[in-house]
Amino acid sequence: MTETDAFAADLLRGNTDTIVLGVLRRADNYGFEIHKTIREAAGGDHEIKEATLYATYRRLEKDGLVESYWGDESQGGRRKYYRITDAGRAVYRARVSAWVATRRIIDTLLDVKDQ
Amino acid sequence: MNTDIHRLLDDAFAGVDMTPDARDLKEEVRANLMARAAELESAGTAPAAAARRAIEELGPIAHLLDDAPASGVRTANPATPSIAELHTRNKVRPKPGFVVRTTLLSLVAAGALTLATLAALDVIDGGASAVFVAGLAAAVTLGVITGDSLRQETTTNHALPTGRAVGYGAATFALVSALAAFGAFAVDTEAVALAIAGGALLLASIGLFSWLGATQTNRHKAWVRTDLRVLTRFETDEAAAARFGIYSGVIWIAGIGAAIGLAIAFAWWWALVVLGVCIVITMLILATMLFGSAKPNN
Numbered sequence: 001m002t003e004t005d006a007f008a009a010d011l012l013r014g015n016t017d018t019i020v021l022g023v024l025r026r027a028d029n030y031g032f033e034i035h036k037t038i039r040e041a042a043g044g045d046h047e048i049k050e051a052t053l054y055a056t057y058r059r060l061e062k063d064g065l066v067e068s069y070w071g072d073e074s075q076g077g078r079r080k081y082y083r084i085t086d087a088g089r090a091v092y093r094a095r096v097s098a099w100v101a102t103r104r105i106i107d108t109l110l111d112v113k114d115q
Numbered sequence: 116m117n118t119d120i121h122r123l124l125d126d127a128f129a130g131v132d133m134t135p136d137a138r139d140l141k142e143e144v145r146a147n148l149m150a151r152a153a154e155l156e157s158a159g160t161a162p163a164a165a166a167r168r169a170i171e172e173l174g175p176i177a178h179l180l181d182d183a184p185a186s187g188v189r190t191a192n193p194a195t196p197s198i199a200e201l202h203t204r205n206k207v208r209p210k211p212g213f214v215v216r217t218t219l220l221s222l223v224a225a226g227a228l229t230l231a232t233l234a235a236l237d238v239i240d241g242g243a244s245a246v247f248v249a250g251l252a253a254a255v256t257l258g259v260i261t262g263d264s265l266r267q268e269t270t271t272n273h274a275l276p277t278g279r280a281v282g283y284g285a286a287t288f289a290l291v292s293a294l295a296a297f298g299a300f301a302v303d304t305e306a307v308a309l310a311i312a313g314g315a316l317l318l319a320s321i322g323l324f325s326w327l328g329a330t331q332t333n334r335h336k337a338w339v340r341t342d343l344r345v346l347t348r349f350e351t352d353e354a355a356a357a358r359f360g361i362y363s364g365v366i367w368i369a370g371i372g373a374a375i376g377l378a379i380a381f382a383w384w385w386a387l388v389v390l391g392v393c394i395v396i397t398m399l400i401l402a403t404m405l406f407g408s409a410k411p412n413n
Contacts, residue, residue, distance in 0.1 A: 031143060032150035050147075051174040054140070063337035070142075077146030080139070085332035090273030 016048055016056050017065075018099070021084055021092040024066060030079040031057070057082060065091055117152045119166035124148065127170060137180055144173065201338050207270045216263065220256045227253035235298050243303035250295020258288030272334045282327050289320035301384075348405055359404050366396055 012019070023029060023037050031053065039047045060066040065088035071079040084092070106112075128141050148169045155165035231249035234241045262284025265275040275283070296313030300306060333340070349356035370393035377385035 030150075031147040032154075035147070035151075036154075049174060050172055054144070064333045064335060064340050065337075067332060077149050078142055079146040079150075080143040083332070086275055086279065086334045087273040087332070087336065089276045090268065090334075093274075093276075 012042065012048060013052065015095075015099070016052060017060060018092060018095040019048070020053065020056050020060065020082075021065065021088050021095075024082055024084040025089065025092060028081045028083045030071065030081045032079075034082070060088070064088075117149065117156070117162050117166050119163050120145065120148050120152055120169065123166055123170045127173075131180060140180065148173065202270060205270055205336065205338050207268050209267065209269075213263065213267055217260055220260050220263075224253050224256040224260065227256065231295065231298060235302055237302075243299040243306055243309065246302050247295055247299035247309065250298055251292055254288045254291035254295060257291050258284040261287040271336060271339045273336060275334065279327065282323060286320050286323035286327065289316045289323065293317035293320060355404055359400065362400055362404075363397055366393055366400075 019038060020034060023034050029037075031050075035048075035050055035053055038053075042048075057066065057068070061068055061082075064085060066082045066084055068080050068082050071081050124141065124145055128137070131137055133141075148166075151169040151172070152162070152165040155168060156162055160168065227249045230239070231246050231253060233239045234245035234249060239245070262280045265280040265283055266277065268274040274280075293313045293316035296309045296316060300309040300313060303309070349359070370389055374386035374389040377389060
């Protein structure tokens with residue numbers, strides 16, 4: 001992995017909680033589909049590791065930002081679904097506005113011209 | 116079905132202490148691995164290779180069980196800050212604009228309610244229409260105050276999403292305007308339309324409140340959830356919750372019986388007095404039982 005890749009991966013990893021909340025905001029979902037959504041959005045280059053995601057679910061659940069429930073028995077296993085709570089939505093919105101504000105600052109400081 | 120997954124998963128969990136937490140995690144991982152293996156297989160990978168690759172992508176299981184469990188066992192930490200310290204650290208000050216807005220709207224609501232009551236008691240002129248219009252003004256202001264308050268972040272709660280806050284505001288509006296319509300109907304019993312409107316608004320309010328209540332999820336901040344268990348006594352003390360349910364049932368069955376009896380024997384408004392008393396008693400019992408001193412068990 002090049003230094004640039006590591007930088008991009010760090011940025012992505014630093015926002016895992018918010019990214020997962022963003023995915024769950026659309027609909028309740030389970031681990032595999034959440035991972036897949038992120039993998040596809042990242043274009044396969046800088047994906048978030050599955051193990052990181054399991055740690056994220058546990059942290060989010062402990063903080064009351066998501067709730068989990070077991071789905072119906074499917075082929076070979078029961079899926080654990082996650083649902084975003086109202087608290088999770090509030091945190092998501094606050095983080096998104098913080099992100100938008102910070103992005104503007106960094107763009108200005110790094111002298112990024114709009115593409 | 117890819118059976119290799121189960122064998123590889125058992126291998127991965129070999130030597131792990133199977134606590135309920137670890138067992139849950141294993142089941143969760145199993146379903147996700149099955150889905151991932153199925154995806155790889157449909158892309159042309161052989162079943163055995165698909166299972167191996169899915170497990171490899173997962174990484175070491177021990178790492179997943181490293182961090183604190185999602186629920187249950189919390190190791191005692193002597194340096195745990197007190198509730199007062201946590202409260203200070205997490206304090207959120209109300210926005211000045213919100214405070215001013217709420218104060219002014221409360222004054223308007225109080226004024227409108229006073230006018231409605233005076234008109235209903237025939238102290239001031241205006242009759243049924245004055246009662247209804249003043250009641251409607253109170254309903255609008257109380258609805259706005261409710262929605263606005265729920266939109267605010269507080270020290271213990273996150274802000275409610277706009278849609279749900281508006282929903283609670285609308286339900287409050289419907290409830291208070293239903294009362295206004297019934298009040299106006301009591302003044303002028305010829306105006307049947309008012310009674311019908313009141314009934315429709317009351318049903319709408321009950322429906323909306325029920326839906327919002329049934330779909331409500333947690334709003335408490337993490338520090339409240341982990342350290343202020345005392346605040347939610349009914350969650351920890353099921354006997355207290357059951358007692359509260361029985362008390363409420365008895366109060367309301369007796370109250371509704373008495374209300375019907377008194378309304379038939381004397382005058383209809385006795386029913387309102389009795390129901391008002393029932394609400395007060397229920398609230399007092401709720402206050403003493405929910406926030407009362409919890410038994411010092413752990």
